[in-house]
Amino acid sequence: MVSRALDNALKGVGRAASLTQRLLAFARRQPLHSQAANLNDRLLDMHDMLQRALGELVQLEIRAAEDVWCVEIDVSQLEASVLNLAVNARDAMPHGGRLVIEVDNSHLDHDYAALFPDAAPGEYVMLRVRDNGHGMDATTLARVFEPFFTTKQVGRGTGLGLSMWKVAAPASP
Ligand SMILES: Nc1ncnc2c1ncn2[C@@H]1O[C@H](COP(=O)(O)OP(=O)(O)O)[C@@H](O)[C@H]1O
Numbered sequence: 363m364v365s366r367a368l369d370n371a372l373k374g375v376g377r378a379a380s381l382t383q384r385l386l387a388f389a390r391r392q393p394l395h396s397q398a399a400n401l402n403d404r405l406l407d408m409h410d411m412l413q414r415a416l417g418e419l420v421q422l423e424i425r426a427a428e429d430v431w432c433v434e435i436d437v438s439q440l441e442a443s444v445l446n447l448a449v450n451a452r453d454a455m456p457h458g459g460r461l462v463i464e465v466d467n468s469h470l471d472h473d474y475a476a477l478f479p480d481a482a483p484g485e486y487v488m489l490r491v492r493d494n495g496h497g498m499d500a501t502t503l504a505r506v507f508e509p510f511f512t513t514k515q516v517g518r519g520t521g522l523g524l525s526m527w528k529v530a531a532p533a534s535p
């Protein structure tokens with residue numbers, strides 16, 4: 363009896379997980395509402411909101427580049443992604459630390475692009491996010507883009523942050 367109930371519960375969990383996987387795949391295929399944007403401006407606009415999310419223990423620095431190229435990007439997706447990266451950094455620095463967000467022009471050559479299946483050579487704007495928290499071991503690093511993968515306690519992490527974005531937006535210099 364108990365084993366049948368458990369069996370049903372497990373099947374339900376399996377169905378929910380596969381439905382969510384399909385929803386995530388669907389969400390990733392949704393057309394982006396791309397618009398021309400300047401990443402310096404977009405990030406500097408987010409400064410106060412990010413600092414509030416980070417709390418007083420984390421020092422935030424946004425390093426804007428000079429003459430940064432314009433990019434075609436879905437601004438609300440960008441904001442959601444950066445907010446998740448900031449919250450991840452905060453969670454990795456429970457006793458405080460430093461979060462640096464950098465914007466710069468960048469050229470991906472053929473050799474470099476060949477190292478990554480999703481990358482095409484060309485002109486890009488780089489967004490680099492660094493914190494000095496506890497970091498990740500190799501096992502965690504290998505799984506961070508997996509939906510629902512989280513090392514956080516129930517109620518703190520969903521594992522649906524990094525799994526939502528893997529695609530780089532090309533720049534229009
Ligand atoms: N800045 C970071 N420092 C250390 N670990 C990180 C960082 N960002 C992500 N991670 C790891 O990747 C996992 C997945 O992150 P994410 O997809 O945003 O989900 P969540 O934040 O809900 O756990 C985190 O649980 C954590 O183990």
Ligand SMILES: [Mg+2]
Pocket residue numbers: 446447449450522523524
């Ligand atoms: Mg997260």
